Amino acid sequence: AQTVTQSQPEMSVQEAETVTLSCTYDTSESDYYLFWYKQPPSRQMILVIRQEAYKQQNATENRFSVNFQKAAKSFSLKISDSQLGDAAMYFCAYRSARNYGGSQGNLIFGKGTKLSVKP
Amino acid sequence: DSGVTQTPKHLITATGQRVTLRCSPRSGDLSVYWYQQSLDQGLQFLIQYYNGEERAKGNILERFSAQQFPDLHSELNLSSLELGDSALYFCASSVTGTPYNEQFFGPGTRLTVL
Numbered sequence: 001a002q003t004v005t006q007s008q009p010e011m012s013v014q015e016a017e018t019v020t021l022s023c024t025y026d027t028s029e030s031d032y033y034l035f036w037y038k039q040p041p042s043r044q045m046i047l048v049i050r051q052e053a054y055k056q057q058n059a060t061e062n063r064f065s066v067n068f069q070k071a072a073k074s075f076s077l078k079i080s081d082s083q084l085g086d087a088a089m090y091f092c093a094y095r096s097a098r099n100y101g102g103s104q105g106n107l108i109f110g111k112g113t114k115l116s117v118k119p
Numbered sequence: 120d121s122g123v124t125q126t127p128k129h130l131i132t133a134t135g136q137r138v139t140l141r142c143s144p145r146s147g148d149l150s151v152y153w154y155q156q157s158l159d160q161g162l163q164f165l166i167q168y169y170n171g172e173e174r175a176k177g178n179i180l181e182r183f184s185a186q187q188f189p190d191l192h193s194e195l196n197l198s199s200l201e202l203g204d205s206a207l208y209f210c211a212s213s214v215t216g217t218p219y220n221e222q223f224f225g226p227g228t229r230l231t232v233l
Contacts, residue, residue, distance in 0.1 A: 033218060043207060044121075045224035091162060097218045106152060106175055107222065109162035 002027040004094050006110035013082045014118050020067075021077045021113045023092030031097035034068065034075045035107070040088040048090070051075065053097070079115075087117045122146065123212050123225035131231045137198040140228045142210030144191055148223070150174065150216030151193040153185055156227070157206035168193055169216040197230070205232045 003026045013019035025034070036048040051059045051068050058066050063083075067076045079086055092110040122145035132138055144151050153165040155178075164177035168187035179185075182200075187193040197204060207227045213220040 043227050043229075045209060045211075047221060050221070095218050106164040106167055106177060107154075107162075108164070111161045 002029070002032075002094050002096065002108050004092050004108055004110040006092055006113050008113045009111070010114045010116070012116045012118060013079070013086075015082055015084060017082055018078060018080045019082055019115065021079075021090050021092075021115065023075045023077070023110055025073050025075065025092070025094050027073070027094065027096075029096055029098070033095045033097060034066075035093040035095070036064070036066070036077045037091045037093060037109075038086075038088045039091065039112070040085075045091075049077065082117050084117050084119060087115055089114050121223040121225060123210060123223050125208075125210050125225040125228050127228060128226065129229045129231070131233065132200060133233055134200055134202060136200050136232075137196065138200065138230065140195040140197070140208055140210075140230070142193045142195070142212075142225060144193070144210075144212030145223055148212035148214050149191065150213045150220075151187055151191070152211040152213070152222060153179075153193070153195050154209040154211065155206050156209060157203075159203070162209075165195070167216065174216055200232045202232050205230055 005024045032053045034051045038046045049061045063080045065078045089112045091112045093107040124143045126141045150169045152167045156162045165179040167175040185195045209227045210225045211222040213222045
């Protein structure tokens with residue numbers, strides 16, 4: 001079974017600075033997707049960024065980028081120029097690329113990292 | 120706004136009771152997923168439906184059941200409720216339910232069991 005581990009329960013960053021959130025995962029599959037979701041106090045789950053395992057290039061979305069190390073099974077999120085609105089819980093998630101059997105695209109989440117942004 | 124709606128937003132009930140949570144997927148989406156977010160277990164996948172049929176099952180208790188109706192809305196039924204069932208229940212939808220399609224999450228239903 002696949003697992004996702006986020007070893008940092010809480011992180012803090014100064015506004016305008018850069019912060020990196022860590023995520024490791026365990027899988028025997030070679031084809032899968034990785035995600036970072038943001039959950040602000042409103043509790044809404046918001047997709048931040050997505051990475052396909054077959055792509056070597058790291059995904060970027062504006063101030064958000066990932067460092068995907070497939071061999072090390074590591075998937076960290078870097079937030080540049082942090083803003084007050086970035087304060088939230090961040091969840092790393094894994095999804096198998098298999099489209100058969102019992103796994104049909106459900107997400108497997110880590111426990112989350114609570115990010116605080118100091119003004 | 121993701122386009123996925125969930126009702127009710129909040130639900131307070133007593134142990135032993137039964138409740139129904141409702142989810143309407145985005146227009147055009149055929150697949151619905153249910154997730155539970157609790158303090159103890161974190162975010163867990165419960166069950167997935169595609170076009171009215173069960174597609175995948177996760178850590179869903181036998182006391183819980185779900186279905187997807189012909190109009191594609193879905194209901195999650197929780198019975199014989201226990202204190203530990205208190206959680207935030209999310210519904211997500213995607214176009215076809217294949218791993219490639221993004222899942223869009225609803226705002227969740229907060230269930231409190233007293």
